[in-house]
Each structure stands twice: as structure tokens, then as C-alpha cells.
Amino acid sequence: MGKRGLRRLPMTALVSVCAVLIGVAVSGGASPLPGLELAQAGHWIASPALNLVLFVNGSAKSVDAQVPVAGLEPGSQVVQGPTSGYVIGKSAIIEFGKSDLSVDRTLTPPSGERPALVEASGGPYLVYREAGRVVRLGSGFTTLPAGGPLGAPVATPDGTLWLNRLDSGALCRLAKDADTVACRDDLGAGHTGGLSVAGDRAVFVDTTTDTIRQVSGDAPGEPVAIGTDLSPAAQIAPADADGRIAVLEPEKRQLYLLDAGVPGAGRAPAQPIKVGLPDGVYSNPAASASSVVLLDLTRHQVLTYGADGNPRQATAIPPESGTPQLVRGDDKRVYVDGGEGKHVLVVDPDGQVSQVPVAADKAPAPATSAPPTSPPPPPAQQPPAQQPPKAKPDVRADGPKQQSPPVRKTDPPVTQQQKPLPPSPPGIPARLTARLQGGDAQLSWGAAADNRAEVTAYHVAWQPSSGTGAGSADLGGTARSAVIPGLRAGITYTVTVVAENSAGRGTPATAKVAGPAVPKPxxxxxxxxxxxxxxxxxxxxxxxxxxxxxxxxxxxxxxxxxxxxxxxxxxxxxxxxxxxxxxxxxxxxxxxxxxxxxxxxxxxxxxxxxxxxxxxxx
The missing domain is CATH 2.60.40 (Immunoglobulin-like)
Known part of the structure; x- marks a missing residue:
């Protein structure tokens, strides 16, 4: 079979025909396509009461999609990969397609314990910490032993999963394409602490020696004193906020913000910032891009702080939300799951908190914001904390009561008490399908939610699993289909479609399609x-x-x-x-x-x- 000549049609033809022919030749040395390098946007939650899994668009502060899943177990968690989402329960793992919004298959978990979920390139991953096992989801379902009980896992942007063994003190890593967990004895038994990610590097905060060291690379970095005494009970945030790693001392009611940079020659670490907390029970800290997030379980509040230690916002958690938990998304937002699948609070990178209702039968009271209870004054070496600005009420419209959650959410009418929301990037293109017809891929999708600004374009990109043949095309806002010609035999292609409006590009829909079967030799x-x-x-x-x-x-x-x-x-x-x-x-x-x-x-x-x-x- 000879090479097929490809050419791009005029844009007017692309929009006017039912099937849009796309032809873009890309050399073997082409740069990665932007459409295939997008971070996983938003966050999926499970609502057992409604038997639905719902997608929360963190940018638009809306529910953009839903998947019916019968028999959801209470306490189910959801983790997403490029093309599929996975509902993680005690007795079953349910995979669903993010494009066609339907259940694909059900798998059996290797353990009944509640795993730690990690969304990362090459994954997603489930880490069964007590059992010492890692499950890699995605195209397959692989269980990998780590050799012993594990601390909280983290993942660096290159897709490497980092783990620490609690029994031996070994630091372990699972590379993106590796089939074994590689461990090395770096710490020694008896060391306490936890992993975090600072920028693109994995670091370990050692609460036994009160040091921090870089663990990425072929050999660990030298430990550097952090400048404060930490207890074995200290809880470490899994990522930094503007170069500071949050460490919670629950018994001391103290929050420390450590300099995340492991200094080189001639650079000393900055002194830790100390933030006093009122008496109460607090959860493990999390971090958005530029803020630290805490759950005050005593007052049922979400607290956010800047990387300088100053309080930014305190937001009440709806009382019917159940036991909340913090999840950092790949979009560098923190999502506060209610545990019952009825409400989600979204913490933006700057620490602002918004409420997204996801239950159909109740309209929640609007989230209120107020400064946290005044903490004790900071240490003398720190400048006095500035008082936060007077809190403003959350004016987000919750919309009318509905009998069932919509697949695409529309905005309620503006009243005298409500201010119109600004436009935000579009939602996910609905029901993306990619099927093989002859030697071509036939794509089709539904309209993406415009989120208050007209959709002006759809961007289509495709990438073969190996070799050349990648391509991309920009289509008009009315396009609903496309054709990718000449798929190579035996090669699987990843396809993304993302909508764009005046506020930017939205969440991509992703699908896979296999080329023609390899002929018998x-x-x-x-x-x-x-x-x-x-x-x-x-x-x-x-x-x-x-x-x-x-x-x-x-x-x-x-x-x-x-x-x-x-x-x-x-x-x-x-x-x-x-x-x-x-x-x-x-x-x-x-x-x-x-x-x-x-x-x-x-x-x-x-x-x-x-x-x-x-x-x-x-």
C-alpha cells in the first residue's frame, strides 16, 4: 500500500460538510501536540445517593457531565486518566469512558482497604498503603508490589510515582513506563516524615532529623536543616504553594510553611513561617498553586492561607456533606469533596473558595466567607500578619431546584441579589466517539457548554502510539465531526477535541481508536x-x-x-x-x-x- 496524499480543505468546507477531512503531515521530529499535553482538568466525584458520577469543572464552577453508575458503594472515590475515569470502591473498580459517558467494565481491587489515589502521566495509580501494593490503571490493570507498608505517595510532572517504605525507610519510585517499583535504602529504619513535590522535584521532609532533601534523580540530595523541630505526628502537604511546603502539627495547633527549595552552594534556606491555629481538629494540609488549604473539622470550615502565612478565606462546609476530604487536581486547584457526593468546594490557585452544588434535590445555602479565628501572633522574626480584607458573601447563583442533575449545566437567570458571572472556558465536548471506517477514523461529538461565551472553535489533535503520523486541525465553532485519514495498521491513536471561546480553551474530550488490523504476513x-x-x-x-x-x-x-x-x-x-x-x-x-x-x-x-x-x- 503506497503513501496517501493528504491536503487540508478550506475552513468553509470544513464547517459545511458533514464529515470534515483533516490532513496534516507531521514529521518524526515534530514537537508534541498541545492538545495531547493538556493537564487533566477538573475533578470527578461519586454520588451514591443518585447513582451518578459527575464532572466538576473547576474553572467554570459548574457540573459539566454525568455518568449513570448503578449500585455505587458509599464512600466511593473517583480518579481519572486521559480517556477513562475509575470509580474506586471496596469491592469493585468501575471504569467509564470520559467521552461517551458510559460504563466500560468492572474490575476487582486487590485489597479491601481504601487506597490513595494519584492522577499522573502513565497512570492513574491506586496505592494500597497497608498492603504495600500499587495498581496502575489506564490501558491495562497491573498490580505491582512495593515490598512493605507505604507512606503517602506523590507524583512528579514527568509521571514518576514516589513512595516511602514505613518499615525500612527506603525511598521508592515507579517510573512512567516501568514494570517494577525500584527502592533504595536512603533514610534508614525509624525515620519519620513524608514526601512532597516542589516544582518538578520530589522531596522528603524528615521529621526525625528535621531536614529536607531532594530525592529526584539518580541519587538523593544532601539533607538541609529546615530550622524548626517537627514531631513524628507532623503531616506534610503533597505539593508546595509558591515554593513553601505546608506542615501541620496537629497536637501543637501549628502550621509551618517550609522553604521548599533545596539550596545549593552559597544559598541558605529561608526561615520557616509559623502560623498559630485555634484549638480544634484539623485534617492533613493540601496546596493549590499559591495557597495552603486546611480543613477545620471542629468548626466545619475550609481555611486558606497564602504562602506568606496570612489567612485568605474561611468558608463553611455544608453540614449535609458528610466527612470532607481534600483532593488536589492536576489543574492545581483543590477540591473539597463532601463525602456524600452532594457538594464540592473549589479552591482556586489564589485561595478563593467557591461552592458547586451537585445534588439535584436540594439547593444549598450560599457559602459564606469570613476571616479565620485570629491566630496567635507570629514569631518575632516574622513581620506582623496583615488583617485579611473584609469577607464578601458568595454571590454564585445556585440555580433552581431540579429533579435530576443535567449533563450540561446552564446558568440561572440573574436576580437583583445576584451578579452575572463572567465567561469561563467551555465545558467538555459531549459524547466524543472515534471509530474506524476502512482505513480512516470517523470522529463525532456534541456541543460543549459555552459557559457564557459563544464557542468559536474546536481543536482536534491526534497522536499515534508509536512512529510518525501525528496531526492537528482547528475547526469552526459549529463543527461536530471530522475524519482522520490513513491510520496505520496495528497502531492505536489518541484523539482529543477541545472547545474554545473568548475565555480560553476548556476541558478536552479524549478517545482512542485503533488503526486497521495488521494483515497476516x-x-x-x-x-x-x-x-x-x-x-x-x-x-x-x-x-x-x-x-x-x-x-x-x-x-x-x-x-x-x-x-x-x-x-x-x-x-x-x-x-x-x-x-x-x-x-x-x-x-x-x-x-x-x-x-x-x-x-x-x-x-x-x-x-x-x-x-x-x-x-x-x-
Whole structure:
């Protein structure tokens, strides 16, 4: 099969036809496509009461999609990969498609304990800490032993999963494409502390030696004193906020913000910032891009602080939300799950908190904001904390009561008590499907929620699992379908479609489509051009003598193979080598033969043999 010529049609034709033909040639050295490098946007939650899994758009502060899932277990968690989401329960793992919003399959978890969820490139991952096991989801379902009980896991932007063994003190890592957990004895038994991520580096905060060290790379960095005494009970945030790692001392009612940079020569670490907390019970800290997030379980509040230690906002958690938990999204927002799937609070990168109702049968009271209870004055070396600005009520519209949550949320009418919300990027393109038709991929999708600004474009991108053939195209805002021509046999393509409006690009829909099946390797022999064997005309001469015409299909592409002719008679020929093209095919004429009525055939050095061909007279 030869190469197919591709060309881009005018944009007017792309929008006006039912199937849009996209043709973009991309060389093997092309840069990664932006559409396929997008971070996982938003956050999925499970609502057992409604038997729904819902997508919370953190940018738009809305519920953009829902998936019916029967029999959701109470306390179910949801983690997402590029094309699928996974509902994690005690007795079952349910996979659903993020594009078609339907359940694909049900898997059995390796343990009944509640795992830690990690969304990362190459994953997502489930870490069963007590059992010492890691489950890699995605295209497969792989369980990997880590050798012992584990601390809280983290993942760096390159897709590496980092773990620490609680029994031996070993630091472990699972690279994006690795099939084993690699551990090394870096800390020694008895060391307490936890992992975090500072920028693109994994670090370990050692509460036994009161040091911090970089653990990314081939060898760990040198430990650096953090400047304060931490207890074994200290709780470490899994990521930094503007270069500071939050550490909660629950018994001391103190929050420390540590300098996350492991200093080099000539640079001393900045002194830790100390924030006093009122008496109460607090959860493990989390971090958005520029703020620290705490749950005050005594007062049922979400507290946010800047990286300078100053309080930013205190927001009441709806009382019917159940036991809340903090989840940091790949969009660097923190999502406060209610535990019952009825409400989600979204903490933006700057620490502002917004409430998103996800239950259909109740309209929650608006979230209120007030400064946290005044903490004790900071240490003398710290400048006095500025008083936070007077809190403003949350004016987000909760909308009318509904009987069931919508697949795409629309905004309620503006009243005198409500201010109109500004536009935000569009929602997920609905019901993206990608199916093979002949050798082409047929794409179709539904309209994305405009989120208060007209959708002006859809951006389509595709990436093969190996080799060349990636491409992208920009379509108009009315486009609902596209065609990607000439998929390579045996190659799986990842396709993304993302909508854009005046506020920017939204959450992408992602799907996979496999190219045509790899054909079975075949060799076909027929009579070729008549001629005479020049070295010895008496051995093979016209008209009975001719070349063997050999057609090879379905072999490995761009590979040299050795072909040897055979005969059920006296015949000797050492054969020749030929190289297949990019489609795994080659046609050639070789091997003079003239034994009329005898059978001839050809074999290759990869074990494939042609059928026996009875040689005809010339």
C-alpha cells in the first residue's frame, strides 16, 4: 500500500460538510501536540445517593457531565486518566469512558482497604498503603508490589510515582513506563516524615532529623536543616504553594510553611513561617498553586492561607456533606469533596473558595466567607500578619431546584441579589466517539457548554502510539465531526477535541481508536519476466525460463528480509535480501527458473513461506 496524499480543505468546507477531512503531515521530529499535553482538568466525584458520577469543572464552577453508575458503594472515590475515569470502591473498580459517558467494565481491587489515589502521566495509580501494593490503571490493570507498608505517595510532572517504605525507610519510585517499583535504602529504619513535590522535584521532609532533601534523580540530595523541630505526628502537604511546603502539627495547633527549595552552594534556606491555629481538629494540609488549604473539622470550615502565612478565606462546609476530604487536581486547584457526593468546594490557585452544588434535590445555602479565628501572633522574626480584607458573601447563583442533575449545566437567570458571572472556558465536548471506517477514523461529538461565551472553535489533535503520523486541525465553532485519514495498521491513536471561546480553551474530550488490523504476513509467487540465465544459458533459457515474481505483504515495515527460492527438483539458489516499505510490503522479480511442471516456492528468514506454484511453460 503506497503513501496517501493528504491536503487540508478550506475552513468553509470544513464547517459545511458533514464529515470534515483533516490532513496534516507531521514529521518524526515534530514537537508534541498541545492538545495531547493538556493537564487533566477538573475533578470527578461519586454520588451514591443518585447513582451518578459527575464532572466538576473547576474553572467554570459548574457540573459539566454525568455518568449513570448503578449500585455505587458509599464512600466511593473517583480518579481519572486521559480517556477513562475509575470509580474506586471496596469491592469493585468501575471504569467509564470520559467521552461517551458510559460504563466500560468492572474490575476487582486487590485489597479491601481504601487506597490513595494519584492522577499522573502513565497512570492513574491506586496505592494500597497497608498492603504495600500499587495498581496502575489506564490501558491495562497491573498490580505491582512495593515490598512493605507505604507512606503517602506523590507524583512528579514527568509521571514518576514516589513512595516511602514505613518499615525500612527506603525511598521508592515507579517510573512512567516501568514494570517494577525500584527502592533504595536512603533514610534508614525509624525515620519519620513524608514526601512532597516542589516544582518538578520530589522531596522528603524528615521529621526525625528535621531536614529536607531532594530525592529526584539518580541519587538523593544532601539533607538541609529546615530550622524548626517537627514531631513524628507532623503531616506534610503533597505539593508546595509558591515554593513553601505546608506542615501541620496537629497536637501543637501549628502550621509551618517550609522553604521548599533545596539550596545549593552559597544559598541558605529561608526561615520557616509559623502560623498559630485555634484549638480544634484539623485534617492533613493540601496546596493549590499559591495557597495552603486546611480543613477545620471542629468548626466545619475550609481555611486558606497564602504562602506568606496570612489567612485568605474561611468558608463553611455544608453540614449535609458528610466527612470532607481534600483532593488536589492536576489543574492545581483543590477540591473539597463532601463525602456524600452532594457538594464540592473549589479552591482556586489564589485561595478563593467557591461552592458547586451537585445534588439535584436540594439547593444549598450560599457559602459564606469570613476571616479565620485570629491566630496567635507570629514569631518575632516574622513581620506582623496583615488583617485579611473584609469577607464578601458568595454571590454564585445556585440555580433552581431540579429533579435530576443535567449533563450540561446552564446558568440561572440573574436576580437583583445576584451578579452575572463572567465567561469561563467551555465545558467538555459531549459524547466524543472515534471509530474506524476502512482505513480512516470517523470522529463525532456534541456541543460543549459555552459557559457564557459563544464557542468559536474546536481543536482536534491526534497522536499515534508509536512512529510518525501525528496531526492537528482547528475547526469552526459549529463543527461536530471530522475524519482522520490513513491510520496505520496495528497502531492505536489518541484523539482529543477541545472547545474554545473568548475565555480560553476548556476541558478536552479524549478517545482512542485503533488503526486497521495488521494483515497476516504473506508471500505470493507467480511467473515473471521471461529471460535467459546469463551465466549458463543451457541451464535456464527462454521461453520456459523466467524470473519469479514475488509479492510480500504484512511484514514488519522498513526491515530487510532474506528470501530463498525452492523447488521440488534439482535447484540451487542462495536467495537475496529485500527491504520492506513503510507498510511492510515489497514486490520484486528475482531467481531465474524454468522447470516446467515443477513446483516452486519462496521462504523468508522470519519463517513465512509462499504457496507452491506449478511453473507454466513460456
Amino acid at each position: 504473506t508471500i505470493t509467487v507467480t511467473r515473471g519476466k521471461t529471460g535467459t540465465y546469463e551465466p549458463d544459458p543451457g541451464e535456464c533459457s527462454a521461453p520456459d525460463c523466467a524470473k519469479m515474481h514475488v509479492v510480500v505483504r504484512g511484514f514488519a515495515p522498513n526491515t530487510a528480509f532474506h528470501f530463498t527460492p525452492h523447488c521440488g527438483c534439482e535447484y540451487s539458489n542462495g536467495g537475496r535480501s529485500f527491504t520492506t516499505d513503510s507498510n511492510g510490503a515489497v514486490t520484486f522479480e528475482a531467481f531465474d527458473f524454468g522447470a516446467v511442471g515443477k513446483q516452486a516456492w519462496v521462504t523468508s528468514d522470519n519463517g513465512v513461506s509462499s504457496a507452491k506454484y506449478t511453473w507454466p511453460p513460456g
